[in-house]
Amino acid sequence: MTIDRATKEIPFVYVKVNEQHLELEDLLKHGVTFQSGNPKLNDLQAVYWFKLDFSNELDTLTSQKEWILHPTYFSKAFLYLNENGSVTKRPIGKFNKLDAKTSMIYTPGVKFTKQNLIDQRYLYLEAHLTFPIPNEPRFEYISNSNNRFFTHYYTKEDLNLILPDQIYLGACGIIFLTFLIIYFNILKPEFLFYAFYVVFSAFYLVQDNITLPGYNHFYDHPLGYWSIVISQVLINLFYVLFAIFYLDTKKNYPLLHRAMQGIVVFLILLIATDFWAYISENYVTHYTILNLQRIVMTLFGFFSMVYLLIKFKDRLALFVVTGSFFYMAGALAYLFTINKYHMIIGSMIEIIIFSLGLAYKIKQEHEGSLVLQQEVMSKEICALRAQMNPHFIFNALSSIQHLILNNDKKSALTYLSKFGKLARNVLESSREATVSLTEEIDLLRSYLELESLRFDKAFQYSIEIDGTLDTDSVEIPLMLLQPFAENAIIHGLVGKKKGDKSLFIRILTQGEYHVFEIEDNGVGRFPAKSKKKDTRRKSRGMEITQKRLKMLDKTEENKNTVEIVDKYDTTGNPSGTKVIIRIHNP
Incomplete structure (x- = not known):
């Protein structure tokens, strides 16, 4: 089967107004002048109006009854069209309830007919921005029958776009569950914070291509969308919390620890402020807050890396510096190229490095625990000897006293000689955890000889x-x-x-x-x-x-x-x- 996705681009003119609540009728009454060209979609306080001109497409529109319009995907948008002789307003934005999205890449589009054209040639579109759109606006249409090739089929090129996201998402899911399980077993907070860092990285970088049940409804809701956007702040928050416990900054890097505490407070306040700005529809403040945290975290990241390179006390700091370098390189590349795969690659390298770093820390702590256990065991052995020796010495002296009272001087001297030899051998060997089997046998033989004498060779x-x-x-x-x-x-x-x-x-x-x-x-x-x-x-x-x-x-x-x-x-x-x-x- 041949997949026919051929679309036709619709010419348009536009006007930008600052009045948020104008209707099309009001706009036309004001006599605004639409202009040609491609506007920069970066004014979050303005409303962009587009007039789509189908005058050269009328013959094509006659060939089929229903068509699908694919506009630039705005957060909030309304399409004005003719229905039964009157102009109606149809919501078509991301935050409006549209037809269920069946493709991971393409939107379902908006259905229209030739009869829906205003003045038999125009469609009008009202667009509100919640974030700047880097690409130029574009409006295309395709027949309803061929639109299924967008909504229900994937080409090889589509799969090449989807596959990296799904691999990254799957890897992050495995790492999240792994570190969550490790946390519940050893209760080290750095593993919990890193698990959340990984999961929010996945949500932020693969936000358009997540296939969890109900995710599309969540993502296309204003608060759901904000939750995903604010993930970039949560990524930094959990990253800093992870670094505090991973490096034990309170003990090892007190200056950095105080700076990190300040950053944690700053990020929490920033999240609360941004939430207020967003629900108040103050999108300029919302966007400014996000840019502010990017600048602050970039500067803090450079400061932290330089500080750790100068002051590092063990390899753990080098893991943090190396991982942070790759992550920041990817993030900056994403910021300037608008290509998220730079950040995904940087994030994957960073996750691999930190996973190795956490494994190294587990190994380091395990070895330290073994050394501590051996020291404790050595102390227990010494304590055992301390408990055993007075008891044994008392019995030995009692036996010697018994032999002397019985006037068995020869046996008393023999016993005393063997007792002295055993005591000397034990003291000489007490500093070593292990001895040769020959020495152990000699100690055991001396002990058995004493016990045999003590119990009258019973x-x-x-x-x-x-x-x-x-x-x-x-x-x-x-x-x-x-x-x-x-x-x-x-x-x-x-x-x-x-x-x-x-x-x-x-x-x-x-x-x-x-x-x-x-x-x-x-x-x-x-x-x-x-x-x-x-x-x-x-x-x-x-x-x-x-x-x-x-x-x-x-x-x-x-x-x-x-x-x-x-x-x-x-x-x-x-x-x-x-x-x-x-x-x-x-």
């Missing part, structure tokens, strides 16, 4: 090490195994009344894992929990060790694990506990 222990394992090259968290060994002795073996008491420690390699097993043949966990004495206290050592293992795991799969296995004999009675620690070592 239990036996063994440490088995995989022969293929190089214990000097393996690094593990300091005192990883000691809390589990202590738990096995205190809560498992000491409470056992009959039979041998054994503690087995095995250090193995299984694929990508180092495996540590601490197994006892004591009373098990549940009988131990039921006892009142010495078992109410939760093992802080085990709890902290599990946290340390989780922090040591750099992956998201939590490959470092602690598994506790309860053992039972053939009759179903508890027969001990087995702890299996797996540390991922790819």
Whole structure:
């Protein structure tokens, strides 16, 4: 099918008057003189009257009954035509209720017939401006049957105009939802402000081609249209709010912070003032306000970029400067060329840069959080040692006192020697988060020897090490195994009344894992929990060790694990506990 969009241009003359409420009859009575040429449509206080002359088109108009007039798309406009011998006034402006718009590019136009011509040759059009129109006025007409090629069909050229807008709109929608979700998860205000900045950028730059349900009715209403126009101010408002929190200007850039606070107040007052001017139909003030904010924000943007380049403290400032540069370049190009795609390109580059900047900030804060967690964990470990050491020292000294009172000097000296060695090793290693497996085994062996002496060798222990394992090259968290060994002795073996008491420690390699097993043949966990004495206290050592293992795991799969296995004999009675620690070592 061939798309025939051939239109015929209608010659016209015009007159500009300052009286807002004249009717056509009044205008003609005043004897105003229409003039030829193309007027500059930039006087918001004037009314432009156009007389369209069809004298050379009468034969063409006879060929079909109905025709469609396509005038310049004015905000408020009225077409004067002949109906049944009298002149009637038909609203045809953007803010007037017209036929439903079915095309994303073209208006439906205004239907007329040859009989509608005044004096059998003219149509008159009254136009009111709410904003300057940069293009020259143009009036064309086409047959009603061919008008469908404007309203219901798209050519390749049309799609080339629509596609960039839709890509930009879709990208902004995805980014808006993404940052909104991030905000609700981490509650950082910069993500919320940036999400609103993106969505208002989309509304402002793609205002003519948005396909949301009901949008056309909203956009073609005076207040709806103002909401879209004022988006250019909201863009700047949310951008400044975003920068305040993104850069933490109150802390890092106090001078810039005060300037930004002033700009926020200025923009809020400007929005309120502009709303008053607009609803009062004071369009000159409305347009002046918008130009004022463009000038102020351009100057402020340059000041901010220069200030940050001189005073920047980290890469976050460079993200802001780079993104702002591309956005301002696009905005200025749009201002001087009236080609919105310059601003869309600048906005897309800026959005990409700021998205990377926000991702960088998340990474920066995550790394800072990890460092803080490690410091907290280190303090907790120190606190644990501070809690454990007096308790352990008291028990050790009590045991030494017991041996001396029993005149077992040899055992007392042995105990004291081993205790001193353990205390020295712990103090020497206390500054390191990790130690070699060899050092950990030495500390564990010294601890077990002391506990064996303390309990009169009431239990036996063994440490088995995989022969293929190089214990000097393996690094593990300091005192990883000691809390589990202590738990096995205190809560498992000491409470056992009959039979041998054994503690087995095995250090193995299984694929990508180092495996540590601490197994006892004591009373098990549940009988131990039921006892009142010495078992109410939760093992802080085990709890902290599990946290340390989780922090040591750099992956998201939590490959470092602690598994506790309860053992039972053939009759179903508890027969001990087995702890299996797996540390991922790819």
